[in-house]
Amino acid sequence: MKPLLVLLTVIFSSATFAQKMETYYDYRWKETTPNMARFLGVTEKTDSGWHRRDYFIQEKLLQMDGTYEDSTCKKANGHFRYFHPNGNLWSAGNYVHGKRDGLWVSYHYNGVMDDSISYDKGHKTGNCYGWYENGNMSDSSSWNPDGSGVAVGWFNNGNPSYAGRYGPGEKMQGKWMYFHRNGKPSAAEMYENGKLIDKQYYDEQGNSMDTVNRDRSAQFPGGLKGWQKYLNNKLYFPTQYKIVNGDRAIVVVEAIIDEEGNVTDATVSTPFFPAFDKIALEVIRKSPKWEPAVSHNRKLRYKIKQPVAFTQQTQ
Secondary structure (H helix, E strand, O other), X not given: OOOEEEOOOOOOXXXXXXXXXXXXXXXXXXXXXXXXXXXXXXXXXXXXXXXXXXXXXXXXXXXXXXXXXXXXXXXXXXXXXXXXXXXXXXXXXXXXXXXXXEEEEEEOOOOOEEEEEEEEOOEEOEEEEEEOOOOOEEEEEEEOOOOOEEEEEEOOOOOEEEEEEEEOOOEEEXXXXXXXXXXXXXXXXXXXXXXXXXXXXXXXXXXXXXXXXXXEOOEOOXXXXXXXXXXXXXXXXXXXXXXXXXXXXXXXXXXXXXXXXXXXXXXEEEOOOHHHHHHHHHHHHOOOOOEOEEEOOEEEOEEEEEEEEEEOOXX
């Protein structure tokens, strides 16, 4: 007998009280009915405000914990924590009247620190740092109270990626240098009060070239139609399961398209059920090479977020 996989396993009561509200969301975080929900938000009135906890329903795990000033949860105020579907901490820090304040830290899915950023009333301040999934530093910046500062970045092989400074109001100012992954310069750009006023491009050997804008996002060979064809050809519905209360299962996978077009660091950001999650993850991981993203005349890593839909065949 096939195991029956209920589209939603509700682990909370659906009652709504004057001081407690429960709201269900689909995989896109849009309000939905309990039988189609992937997340549940539970909001309770407390002395310090409206305390809200969001859950991954199927996994019975916390997704977010924080407090808001209002019952509609529009203005965050207090300490917040966000979690990956595997239970690891994703991000944590404080809000004051809707604006980030103090130190915020975030982590990759594998537990490695992603970034450490200090805020003052919503604006970056002091020294801020970022890291790749492998632990190598990705960027470093230093900010003044007026929004001016300096920033540098690196590829995950340690070579420079960019360097420049900001004027007041976090507006790019003066000369910014960008580099290819091999360490050679890709672009020298001049900014005035946030506006690009001049630029020079270089190829991967360091030779000057024309300044035609080549910026693009990562692209799968054949475009969206080619990508959808690949997914349709590779996906399959686990025959040992039968979904009730619906005929579709959607798993959201995030991944990085690296500078060579390879799919790396794929993780499930919105799970459905382990067997489906595993299939979706493998299909994304085994994707053919993409055309890498281009920014400032050099190839860059690019993050994709792909809903993977399984359709149950009716008999």
